[in-house]
Amino acid sequence: MKISTSILNAENKIKSILELNNTKTSYIHIDVMDGKFVTDTKFNTIKEISDINNNAKRKLDIHLMVENPIEYINKLDNMNIEYVTFHIEVEKNIKEIISKIKSMGYKVGISIKPNTNINKLVPYLKDIDLLLIMSVEPGKGGQEFLPNTIERIKEIKNLIIKNNYNIKVEVDGGINEKTITKLENVDIAVVGSYITKSDNYNARIDTLLE
Ligand code: DX5
Ligand code: ZN
Numbered sequence: 684m685k686i687s688t689s690i691l692n693a694e695n696k697i698k699s700i701l702e703l704n705n706t707k708t709s710y711i712h713i714d715v716m717d718g719k720f721v722t723d724t725k726f727n728t729i730k731e732i733s734d735i736n737n738n739a740k741r742k743l744d745i746h747l748m749v750e751n752p753i754e755y756i757n758k759l760d761n762m763n764i765e766y767v768t769f770h771i772e773v774e775k776n777i778k779e780i781i782s783k784i785k786s787m788g789y790k791v792g793i794s795i796k797p798n799t800n801i802n803k804l805v806p807y808l809k810d811i812d813l814l815l816i817m818s819v820e821p822g823k824g825g826q827e828f829l830p831n832t833i834e835r836i837k838e839i840k841n842l843i844i845k846n847n848y849n850i851k852v853e854v855d856g857g858i859n860e861k862t863i864t865k866l867e868n869v870d871i872a873v874v875g876s877y878i879t880k881s882d883n884y885n886a887r888i889d890t891l892l893e
């Protein structure tokens with residue numbers, strides 16, 4: 684399993700990035716919030732994201748918790764980004780959003796909230812690279828991992844295998860040294876507070892990878 688570190692709850696973002704450059708995290712997870720899809724507003728300016736991009740020695744894993752993804756995707760050109768992920772719950776223009784991300788040369792992720800029916804993903808699976816399964820309600824760091832996520836990962840994994848799709852599975856929210864041991868068939872774990880609220884990122888990431 685790979686780790687994507689969420690810096691949402693980090694006190695000094697750039698300092699955190701510099702520290703993460705010396706760890707085994709594979710990606711830096713950036714939670715973009717518009718104050719509409721979720722109540723908070725975070726990382727919603729290009730300046731903030733490009734400062735991170737300029738300091739990070741890891742690829743960015745962008746998680747758009749916004750009502751209008753296209754508006755944000757348009758600003759993400761020329762960055763060291765692996766995945767741009769938006770939410771299936773935006774409902775509108777999903778195909779157009781997928782094409783837009785691809786046209787910018789990035790891999791496409793779709794995220795799903797804990798209570799959304801998994802079948803909503805089916806029409807888009809053939810066109811995407813990543814499924815980001817939320818293990819908390821999106822919007823805040825430091826929440827508790829929802830136990831029904833385990834069943835949802837299994838169902839989603841079955842859909843992928845049955846149809847022979849080449850899609851990575853990522854899980855986001857409440858992951859720590861205990862909850863990570865419950866994750867099977869997961870390619871990437873997004874971890875925030877457990878890493879960024881510690882004074883030794885390396886030790887925490889090594890523990891997660893054990
Ligand atoms: C929640 C965000 C997460 C969050 C994870 O809405 O999408 O990426 O930062 O943080 P922890 O690991 O603290 O739950
Ligand atoms: Zn996230």
